[in-house]
Amino acid sequence: MGTPSSAATAAATDLSPCTIMGAGLVGSLLALYLARRGHVVDVYERRADPRLSGAVEGRSINLALSDRGWRALEGVGISEQVREVAIPMYRRVMHDQQGRLTYQPYGRENQAIYSVSRGGLNRTLLNLTEADPRIRMHFNEHCQHVDLRARRLEMHNTLTDQEQTLPFRRLFGADGAYSAVRGAMQKTDRYEFSQSYLEYGYKELTIEAGPNSEWQLEKNALHIWPRGQYMMIALPNLDGSFNCTLFFPYEGQESFTALETAPQVQEFFKERFPDAVPFMPDLAEEFIQNPTGSLITVKCFPWVHKDEIVLLGDASHAIVPFYGQGMNAGFEDCSVLDSLLNQYGEDWHMVFSEFQRQRKPNADAMADLAIYNFEEMRDRVANPRFLLQKKIESKISAQYPDQWLPLYSQVTFSDTPYADAWANGQRQESIMQRLMPHIQTEADYDLPAVQEMVRQEMEKIDALSSMA
Amino acid sequence: MGTPSSAATAAATDLSPCTIMGAGLVGSLLALYLARRGHVVDVYERRADPRLSGAVEGRSINLALSDRGWRALEGVGISEQVREVAIPMYRRVMHDQQGRLTYQPYGRENQAIYSVSRGGLNRTLLNLTEADPRIRMHFNEHCQHVDLRARRLEMHNTLTDQEQTLPFRRLFGADGAYSAVRGAMQKTDRYEFSQSYLEYGYKELTIEAGPNSEWQLEKNALHIWPRGQYMMIALPNLDGSFNCTLFFPYEGQESFTALETAPQVQEFFKERFPDAVPFMPDLAEEFIQNPTGSLITVKCFPWVHKDEIVLLGDASHAIVPFYGQGMNAGFEDCSVLDSLLNQYGEDWHMVFSEFQRQRKPNADAMADLAIYNFEEMRDRVANPRFLLQKKIESKISAQYPDQWLPLYSQVTFSDTPYADAWANGQRQESIMQRLMPHIQTEADYDLPAVQEMVRQEMEKIDALSSMA
Incomplete structure (x- = not known):
C-alpha cells in the first residue's frame, strides 16, 4: 500500500477502459460497438432512464433513418429489429395552399427513408446495452466538470444529490450539441468553435389517426407544406398519427411572435395549411403549450484530445435537421470509428487522429447540405420548374447510372463521404443550369439536341473521374 | 427595516450605477467617459494594478494609435498628454532579404500612425481614473460567475482569497477576448458565438538602441520584413529600441515547430532577416524564452442583455492585429457609446440597442479588414506591381480628393464606419483591376487614355454617391 507499483495496479483496476458521456442515440450505439470489441464501458447520462420515466424527450419526436444509419445498426446486428418498427417513406408529397398535391420520389423504386421514433429507437438501444455485461449504465449523472489534465470527471447525481470524482482513461463525448466534454476542450489553447442559430424555430404538432387507426394522409410518404419562407412537414407513426413540425421564423409578419392566441393560430393554419387543419383537433392547444x-x-476543431478524448455526433457537429442526417451522421461516426479500430487495432492515437481527419470535412459539408435542403424544402419544391428539373435528373441518372447519382441519393442512399457528395452535387447543379434552358417539358429530354448536350456533359464527368 | 420601501432604498444605495469589468485600455477609458457624465463607476480587474507590480503585460508591447483612438482620447481631454509619449510613424519601410529598402507612405504628408506603449498608455489612463472621485478601482478581483437573472457577480479576490457576491445595475464587459461577462451571455438562448485562430502565432523580440540611445533603423516608420508566408515588423520606442514581432506559422518547414534550438534560430534569422540580426543581440534567448x-x-451576437449589460472592445470583437485597429476600435466603442448617451439621455435600452445595431456590422468588417491586411503586409508589399498600384492610387486621390480616399486612409485617418470603408475599398480595388493592365510605370498615369479611364471611373463613383 502506498508504494508506486501497488498504486499503479490499483489505478489500473479502478479505471474503466472506456467512458461514454451521453446515453442518447449515438452514445448507446457506441457503447454496443465498443463492448463488442471486448471493452468494459461505463456510460453516464444526465437524464433519467427513459424506459422508467416515460418522460417526454427534449428533442424532435421522429427521425428519418437512411442508409448510413442502417449500415451502422447492421454493424451491431440490430437493423432487423429496428426495421420492424420503422415506416418506409418512398416520396415527398407536397401540399399547396389549395390542398393540391404534387409528388417527388426520393430515389429509385423501393428506395425509402424510414420514419422512426427517437424515443423508441433509444429504448431499443438501451435494452441492448443492458443485455451486455460489459456495459454499465449510469443515469441521472450530470457532468459538472471535465479535468483534461488529471483525466477526471466531476459528476453530480441529480437523484441522490451525491457528488463524485471519477477517473477516465478513454472518454467519448456523445453528449450532444451542448456537450460538457466539448466545453472542457473549448478551454484548451487555440480551440476553434462556433455555435450559430437559424432565425427559425420549430414547433411539434400532431395529425391524429383516423377511425380504426387509419392514416389520414398517404402513409408511406414525408409530407411537406412548402410556403416559401417557412414550411410544415409530417412523418407517419405506427399508430396512424403523424408528427408534424412547423419550421417558422421567430420574428416578422408570419412568425412565432405574431401568433400568440388560439384564434390567431387557428386562423393562420386555416389559411396556410387548410387541408391539414381538419386532422389537427388539438392544434391551438399544442401550438401554445409545446415549446x-x-x-x-x-x-469545432479539434475533435480529439491526445489519445484520451474524442467527440462524436452532435457534440462535434450539430446540424439543422432538414436533410434528416443528424442521427445518420452520428451513427456513421460510430461505424467509421469501428472500422478504424479494425484497421489500426488499439493504436488509439492513430485511430482518433484519423477519425477527425476523415470526419471533420464530411461534417462541415453535411452542415452546409442541411441548410441547403431547408431552402429546397420550404421553397424550391413548390416550383414546377424545380420539379421538372428533378424529373430530368432522374432520367439522366437512369440513362447514365455510372456517371450520375442524384445528390439526394448520394447523401441518403450511399456511403459516399458527405464532402464528395456535396462537391458532386454542386457540379451536377451547374450542369443542370446549362441544360434546363433547353427543356420545357419532360419529353424535351429526348430531343436530339438535348441528348447531345447530356452526352457531352457525361463525357466531361468521365474525363474528370479518370483524372481523379 | 424590512418594509419594501426601506429595502428598495437600501438596494438603491448599495447598487453602483455602473460596473465595468476589466481595467485594460477600453475599461479604463470607458470609466473616464461614464464618470464625466456623473456616474459612480466601479471597475473590477482580474490582474494586479500594473502601476504597482511593474509586471509584464500579457499582450503585445506597442500599439499603433490612429485617428479613431485619438478622437476617443480627445473626448475625455487626454490626447495631448498621450501625444507626448507617442512616436509618429509616417510610412512603411520594407526590408527585403538582401536588406534593400522600399517605402510606402501611410497617407498624405504629416499623416501618421503613432507607436505607443500599451503598458504606458494603460498606466496613464489608470492615473486619470484615480484622480476622479466617482471612479473606484478594484484590482486582483477575478470574476467567477455572472448571474444574469439575479444581476449579481461572484468575485474572488486573488490576494486575500476572499469571495464576495456583488449586485450590479448596469454592467459593461470590457474584459477582453476571453470575457467572463460574454461567457455568461453565451449561455443564453440562441447566442451566436465563434472563436477562431490563425495558423500563425507571434513572438515578440527586441532591436536594441544604439550608442547614445540612437534608433538603429529609421525612427519614424513602421518596419516590415515581408516574406510571403510570414513576416516580422518593428515599431519604435522612446528609448531608441524597437519592439519586433515575428508573425510565423505554428507548423511547417519554416515554423515555430521547426525552430527549437538557439543555433536554428540564429541561422534562420541570418538568412531571412540579415539586416536586423546585428541589432538583436538577445535574439535566440528572447525567441526561446518569450511566449x-x-x-x-x-x-458574437447579441452584445447587449436587456438594458443591463453591454460588451465592448475585445470582449465582443477581438480581431487579429494586422491593421492596428484592435485598440482603436475599442476606443471608438467608448466614443460611440458616449455620443449615443448624448443623443438618447439615460434611455439605456435605446442606447444599448442602437450601440449594437451600429457597431456590430462595423466590427465584422474590421475583422475582415484585419485578415486582409495580414495578406497585404506579409506578401503583397514585397511586390513592385503592388507598390506601383499604391502610387497610382495616391495620384488618383490627389487628383480626385472628393471621390477617392484610399482604403488605408479611410480606416486609419477617418471616422468613416468600418463597414463603409470596407465596401468602398472593395469598389476601389475592382477599379484598380481594370486600370492597372494599362499602366507599367508611374508616368503612365498621365497618358491620355489612362486619364480618360480614370475620369470615367470617377464619374461612376459620383453617380453612385448621388444615388445614395
Missing part, C-alpha cells in the same frame, strides 16, 4: 425549439449548428 | 502568442478572432 419552441431552436435550430443550432455547432462546428 | 508564443496566438491570434484569435471573436465574433
Whole structure:
C-alpha cells in the first residue's frame, strides 16, 4: 500500500477502459460497438432512464433513418429489429395552399427513408446495452466538470444529490450539441468553435389517426407544406398519427411572435395549411403549450484530445435537421470509428487522429447540405420548374447510372463521404443550369439536341473521374 | 427595516450605477467617459494594478494609435498628454532579404500612425481614473460567475482569497477576448458565438538602441520584413529600441515547430532577416524564452442583455492585429457609446440597442479588414506591381480628393464606419483591376487614355454617391 507499483495496479483496476458521456442515440450505439470489441464501458447520462420515466424527450419526436444509419445498426446486428418498427417513406408529397398535391420520389423504386421514433429507437438501444455485461449504465449523472489534465470527471447525481470524482482513461463525448466534454476542450489553447442559430424555430404538432387507426394522409410518404419562407412537414407513426413540425421564423409578419392566441393560430393554419387543419383537433392547444425549439449548428476543431478524448455526433457537429442526417451522421461516426479500430487495432492515437481527419470535412459539408435542403424544402419544391428539373435528373441518372447519382441519393442512399457528395452535387447543379434552358417539358429530354448536350456533359464527368 | 420601501432604498444605495469589468485600455477609458457624465463607476480587474507590480503585460508591447483612438482620447481631454509619449510613424519601410529598402507612405504628408506603449498608455489612463472621485478601482478581483437573472457577480479576490457576491445595475464587459461577462451571455438562448485562430502565432523580440540611445533603423516608420508566408515588423520606442514581432506559422518547414534550438534560430534569422540580426543581440534567448502568442478572432451576437449589460472592445470583437485597429476600435466603442448617451439621455435600452445595431456590422468588417491586411503586409508589399498600384492610387486621390480616399486612409485617418470603408475599398480595388493592365510605370498615369479611364471611373463613383 502506498508504494508506486501497488498504486499503479490499483489505478489500473479502478479505471474503466472506456467512458461514454451521453446515453442518447449515438452514445448507446457506441457503447454496443465498443463492448463488442471486448471493452468494459461505463456510460453516464444526465437524464433519467427513459424506459422508467416515460418522460417526454427534449428533442424532435421522429427521425428519418437512411442508409448510413442502417449500415451502422447492421454493424451491431440490430437493423432487423429496428426495421420492424420503422415506416418506409418512398416520396415527398407536397401540399399547396389549395390542398393540391404534387409528388417527388426520393430515389429509385423501393428506395425509402424510414420514419422512426427517437424515443423508441433509444429504448431499443438501451435494452441492448443492458443485455451486455460489459456495459454499465449510469443515469441521472450530470457532468459538472471535465479535468483534461488529471483525466477526471466531476459528476453530480441529480437523484441522490451525491457528488463524485471519477477517473477516465478513454472518454467519448456523445453528449450532444451542448456537450460538457466539448466545453472542457473549448478551454484548451487555440480551440476553434462556433455555435450559430437559424432565425427559425420549430414547433411539434400532431395529425391524429383516423377511425380504426387509419392514416389520414398517404402513409408511406414525408409530407411537406412548402410556403416559401417557412414550411410544415409530417412523418407517419405506427399508430396512424403523424408528427408534424412547423419550421417558422421567430420574428416578422408570419412568425412565432405574431401568433400568440388560439384564434390567431387557428386562423393562420386555416389559411396556410387548410387541408391539414381538419386532422389537427388539438392544434391551438399544442401550438401554445409545446415549446419552441431552436435550430443550432455547432462546428469545432479539434475533435480529439491526445489519445484520451474524442467527440462524436452532435457534440462535434450539430446540424439543422432538414436533410434528416443528424442521427445518420452520428451513427456513421460510430461505424467509421469501428472500422478504424479494425484497421489500426488499439493504436488509439492513430485511430482518433484519423477519425477527425476523415470526419471533420464530411461534417462541415453535411452542415452546409442541411441548410441547403431547408431552402429546397420550404421553397424550391413548390416550383414546377424545380420539379421538372428533378424529373430530368432522374432520367439522366437512369440513362447514365455510372456517371450520375442524384445528390439526394448520394447523401441518403450511399456511403459516399458527405464532402464528395456535396462537391458532386454542386457540379451536377451547374450542369443542370446549362441544360434546363433547353427543356420545357419532360419529353424535351429526348430531343436530339438535348441528348447531345447530356452526352457531352457525361463525357466531361468521365474525363474528370479518370483524372481523379 | 424590512418594509419594501426601506429595502428598495437600501438596494438603491448599495447598487453602483455602473460596473465595468476589466481595467485594460477600453475599461479604463470607458470609466473616464461614464464618470464625466456623473456616474459612480466601479471597475473590477482580474490582474494586479500594473502601476504597482511593474509586471509584464500579457499582450503585445506597442500599439499603433490612429485617428479613431485619438478622437476617443480627445473626448475625455487626454490626447495631448498621450501625444507626448507617442512616436509618429509616417510610412512603411520594407526590408527585403538582401536588406534593400522600399517605402510606402501611410497617407498624405504629416499623416501618421503613432507607436505607443500599451503598458504606458494603460498606466496613464489608470492615473486619470484615480484622480476622479466617482471612479473606484478594484484590482486582483477575478470574476467567477455572472448571474444574469439575479444581476449579481461572484468575485474572488486573488490576494486575500476572499469571495464576495456583488449586485450590479448596469454592467459593461470590457474584459477582453476571453470575457467572463460574454461567457455568461453565451449561455443564453440562441447566442451566436465563434472563436477562431490563425495558423500563425507571434513572438515578440527586441532591436536594441544604439550608442547614445540612437534608433538603429529609421525612427519614424513602421518596419516590415515581408516574406510571403510570414513576416516580422518593428515599431519604435522612446528609448531608441524597437519592439519586433515575428508573425510565423505554428507548423511547417519554416515554423515555430521547426525552430527549437538557439543555433536554428540564429541561422534562420541570418538568412531571412540579415539586416536586423546585428541589432538583436538577445535574439535566440528572447525567441526561446518569450511566449508564443496566438491570434484569435471573436465574433458574437447579441452584445447587449436587456438594458443591463453591454460588451465592448475585445470582449465582443477581438480581431487579429494586422491593421492596428484592435485598440482603436475599442476606443471608438467608448466614443460611440458616449455620443449615443448624448443623443438618447439615460434611455439605456435605446442606447444599448442602437450601440449594437451600429457597431456590430462595423466590427465584422474590421475583422475582415484585419485578415486582409495580414495578406497585404506579409506578401503583397514585397511586390513592385503592388507598390506601383499604391502610387497610382495616391495620384488618383490627389487628383480626385472628393471621390477617392484610399482604403488605408479611410480606416486609419477617418471616422468613416468600418463597414463603409470596407465596401468602398472593395469598389476601389475592382477599379484598380481594370486600370492597372494599362499602366507599367508611374508616368503612365498621365497618358491620355489612362486619364480618360480614370475620369470615367470617377464619374461612376459620383453617380453612385448621388444615388445614395
